[in-house]
Amino acid sequence: MGNSEPFIREDVKSLLKLLEEAGGPALSEMTLDEARASYVAIHAMADRPARELAVIQDLTCPGPGGEIPLRLYDARESREPGPVIVFFHGGGYVIGDLETHHNLCTEIAAQMDLPVVAVDYRRAPEHPFPASVDDCEAAARWIASNPEALSRTATGIVTIGDSAGGNATIVVTQQLSANPADVPVVLQVPIFPLASDAIGSTSIKEFAEGFILTKDAIEFFDLAYQPVRGDPRAFPILSDHAGTPPTVLATASLDPIRDSGRDYGAALAAAGVDHVFLEMKGLTHSFTNLRQAVPSAQVDLERIFAAMKLMLGRA
Template sequence: MSANEPFVRADMQAFLDMLAAMDGPPLADVTLEEARGAYLALHAMADAPARELAIIKDLTCPGPAGDIPLRLYDARDTREAGPIITFYHGGGFVIGDLNTHHNLCTEIAAQMDLPVVAVDYRLAPEAPFPAAIEDCEAATRWIASGPAELGREVSSLVLIGDSAGGNASIVVSQALAAKPAAVPVALQVPIFPLASDAIGSASMEEFSDGFVLTKASIEFFELHYQPDKSDRRAIPTLAIHQNTPPTLVVTASLDPIRDSGRDYAAAIAAAGVDHTFIEVKGVTHSFANLRKAVPGAQGDLERIFAQMKFMLESAS
């Protein structure tokens, strides 16, 4: 590695070499159905197996355009009142669903020993911006209300998501800061989030191709999602709310949208928000869903969980 080349961890490089050898078509060259199937297949191949849990249960809640599918995960059959983790999946608001992130959600529930509710929001282009965000906010408010269907008494919320879901975690947190839900947000955890406009950033140019998420893929997602970049629901760094909850921002050093996550961390730091910033070195976007193919990602994820536990304990 020359001084000008980015550090790539050995386990990550092995996975990148495997992807390059597969030489799959770019997203823009396949149908939406094929793109969604490929995303599911990638995680099925690359992520660690799902954990066995006491409860894995599909639910629905009312949404602005009909019922929103949800999935409840819990390592315990019953528990006392406490926080509930609300999870928003990645996929550029175009691909991804409850199944693409199922294994990761079981891991979060097992490691955090807290209930997790995953939100299956509407996708673009069938439902462009801001439909996904509207669903995520509606589902989160429903969860906060402690509905009987959950079988759990909710004391606070932990909002977490990866990539597009990281954007959703920030934007829903802002909505709940402006108009509180039935219980407070104790912690938000945007993982490699899209928080500022990544187009034109240094990381976008440096990691435009060959690092899992590509510039072409991001352009594909934007084409379908149609975000209004003057709206904080698309670009949450436009308006940092004074009541932003404690925040753990996680980025990946080889990610084209790395600088977007850095921008958000800098913005909340400037606003005086209680926060921690972790940049995982030598890994790409989506590392949290690559734990079988990239074994070190398990330890990276456990480091995130340890910090989440510390921050939740500090707040209680």
């Protein structure tokens, strides 16, 4: 840990102690089905309950590998044209799905008072890189172009996602900047994203184990997803950042991939991109889905929403 122990919040300490006492195998020791089930189980245990919303509707859109399942969330039955939030879930491109992030998506829809469309992209290892980001891009383009199917007209897209979904957020934003969709990306919100290669970083060494996301899990995901080193669609730090839309970027101080997010913030600053950078002190990776077990994380999620409203001019 270097010369000084990192700051850990009391509610985070309690959760980490609970998980340590519970024990259990590492992700790399589980079957794929067990790994996916464990991710659903921890979110079911640790996240706040889903919000009641006027609209929660399953849809599909065409994608490069077949139909892509989507889920529309909205606090209102109907609304005027405006921004639509497109959500990409985390889980290393391997273990997440619509259910693991359902509660979080209801929270985003309720707090932002905007429609949210969650994307259930193809996952590795069945579908390695770049299947996941190809699906995410296809879904974002479809959402921009299909007001009839959504019963909502997008005037702009807000891309948002956590972890692997944070990677997808940046990649999709870059793809839609290079080759515009029917409406522009007006804001991107990568939350504890993988932007640069985390392997070998200081944070992955410092928080290799005992802080929710482990070095073992990162290597497990990397092996399954097979991202191509040197490809900006795998590591979007490698792209040109000029022309990036306004950004709200959040990292967690106890996260093994923290430095990857910090690298991206530095790249945005160097390119003169209008952005808000928030590092949540004393929180771990996945804090957005641990809000029941770590009550203080709800406040940090609301800080992200406040920054989003600020950047959208809706404060």
